[in-house]
Amino acid sequence: MKRLALVAACLAAFGVGKPAAADDLPGRDFAIVGARVYADPAAAALDDGLVIVRNGRISAVGTSEKLAIPPGMKVISGKGRTLVAGFWNSHVHLMTHDLLHPEAADPLKLEAGLRDMFTRWGFTTVFDLTSTTASAVTLRQMIAKRALLGPQILTVGDPFFPKDGMPIYARPIYEAEHIASPEIRTTSEAVTRLDRQAQAGVNGVKLFTGAILGAEDVMVMPADQIGALVAEAHRHHLPVFAHPTNREGMAAAVENGVDVLAHATPIAGDWDAAQVRKLIDADVALVPTMMLFEVYPAESTPVSTVVQQVRALSAAGGDVLFGTDAGFMDVFDPSAEYRLMAQAMDWRHVLAALTLTPARRFGQSGERGRIEPGLAADMVLLDGDPAADLAAFAKVAMTFRAGEVLYRKD
């Protein structure tokens, strides 16, 4: 636990957790009235809620009975709807041709693409777990300069594949887009690249500790390379994600200090209590990407095993983060993910996976993840109540980032 708390503190100290300048915009003042508000995953429902936003930040949270709307303030009705904090999608890819070349793309087209993929589903922050460092950082800057509207983008930039270990499904994309293969040739060269990416502004590091080379062929990254890259990433206060694939790829990640598993590992079978204990003791979080295993079904990776793994980790108090692999998958609607998560966790745990847990894991809990005075006004207005039906998490009526409307259903 200590190490990650330190990473979080350092992330905050190094600016990742600080309010971006774009988050303080004068004039973004309004009140949302009449919604049922869940201020955080543990909070009781606030019926007939009133949330006041000033300059893109939440300034007051209460009920219409106890709190007055400042005279002249713009009012948005939330009647019959539910208001929660903005969602994090902690596993996406900014890998379309336009997203890989944002400076050459039409900003309006880019904006529409980001809306279809992310903001219309309530995602106000996304963690890109493989694109290119240059394109993701450029896109983030364009959003910060308000050349287009989009979510907060965190990125690992270019990933690290094992030597001769480019995953079979990645090869066509790298060839079509003429991107040099981010394989590790030598450890020292990889460490140098990691330093360059850190300087360029990435927010994490992604290691393919178990790279899929064929149907039965998984290449496991050598332990000494994982250890060296994790140490360097942590020296830069960056969290490390692993693509684990199987039992060996997961063990290599967990034993060498990785912070987040980017997928469940159904090919490894059920996680028993000892396996779950290992993950929790090593403070490793899981982004299960459950629907991925349904969209790409295989006998060796049953969805029922994914459900067991998520249920076991969550029940034991481990950190689960919401993520869909959107951008690798062209299914952007997260409904299936919620349907599968409902088999493994209750709605409050799912809300935590969407908001509080990623904000904490990635050093931003002082800035977002709850509806609380002082935090950025990243919020989602839902049709329906996820406490009654988890499917309501996908029924997004409005998405706000720093008080700006990024999506409106009608």
Ligand SMILES: [Zn+2]
């Ligand atoms: Zn992915």
